[in-house]
Every structure is written in structure tokens, then in C-alpha cells.
Amino acid sequence: MKKIYNLLIVLLLFALNIHGEEPNIIHNGLGFKYTPFIEQVCNYLKINNTQIIIKPIYSKAIAGRAVKLSSNYYIVYVNRQSKEYSTYFILAHELTHIQQDIYEEWDLTQPTTIITSYNIRYTNVEAEKTERKAMKNGYALSKKFNKFKYW
Ligand SMILES: [Zn+2]
Numbered sequence: 001m002k003k004i005y006n007l008l009i010v011l012l013l014f015a016l017n018i019h020g021e022e023p024n025i026i027h028n029g030l031g032f033k034y035t036p037f038i039e040q041v042c043n044y045l046k047i048n049n050t051q052i053i054i055k056p057i058y059s060k061a062i063a064g065r066a067v068k069l070s071s072n073y074y075i076v077y078v079n080r081q082s083k084e085y086s087t088y089f090i091l092a093h094e095l096t097h098i099q100q101d102i103y104e105e106w107d108l109t110q111p112t113t114i115i116t117s118y119n120i121r122y123t124n125v126e127a128e129k130t131e132r133k134a135m136k137n138g139y140a141l142s143k144k145f146n147k148f149k150y151w
Helices: 002-019 032-044 084-102 125-145
Strands: 025-028 051-057 064-070 073-079 113-115 120-122
Touching: 025 032, 032 051, 032 084, 032 125, 051 084, 064 084, 073 084, 084 125, 120 125
Parallel strands: 025 051, 051 073
Antiparallel strands: 064 073, 113 120
């Protein structure tokens, strides 16, 4: 009986390993104080087995942007001139876009907005929904998790 029990445990561990949630590999070029926040938000959004590179940009036009390199491999650009609270918002917003891509709510290779010289508009109704959710998460998660720091 004990042997069967041990075998069941081994099989269970094996199954957990196959379907287990592997941690993400995050290369954070923004500064390591943001890493616990990024990890908490990824955890909350159920982003697993994913490689994410966070890169600072210096731009007057863009606050942030998420780019898909291949499946489970993304770059998040964050405007380094943003205030600290905005940086948390941008991270949570862009990580939501990655979640939407992983869970097939929105294909990240498709633009959600069209920017012209006089306005910004959504490409379609689904794109607007996608952005609204990312905005909502951006505010909510930046408030919820910005206390997670190393010191
Ligand atoms: Zn967005």
C-alpha cells in the first residue's frame, strides 16, 4: 500500500511539474526597485513562463508600449521621464496588454489606435475594449501593488 502511495506522489509531482507555473524571466532595465511590482502584477495577471524585457525610452510622444517578439517573449518600453506613479501605471497597463495577448483577447501585433497629426482613435470596437481594460488595470494594479519594494 505504501508503495502505491509513493508512486501516486511521484506521479502527482510529475503532473504538477508539467502543468506547473514557471516563473517569468524579467530583464528590467528601469531599475530594480520596480522588479517586485512587475513580479506581483505578472502573478496577479497569471502571466507565467514568459520572458519580458523592460526597456527605458526617452520620448515626448509615447508613455509606454508592449511589443511581441515571439510567443511568450515580449518587450515593454516605458518612458523614463514619467513620474514614479505614472511608471507603475504604464507597467501595469503594458503588462495587461501582454496578458491579453497570451490569453488571446487581443493580438498584440495589431495596433489598437491610429495616431494622426490631429487625433488618436481606436482601430475598432474590440480595440477600444482592450484599451479600456488596460487603462482600468493600469490604475487599479498600480495602486494595489506599488507598495511592494525591497526596502
Ligand atoms: Zn494600451
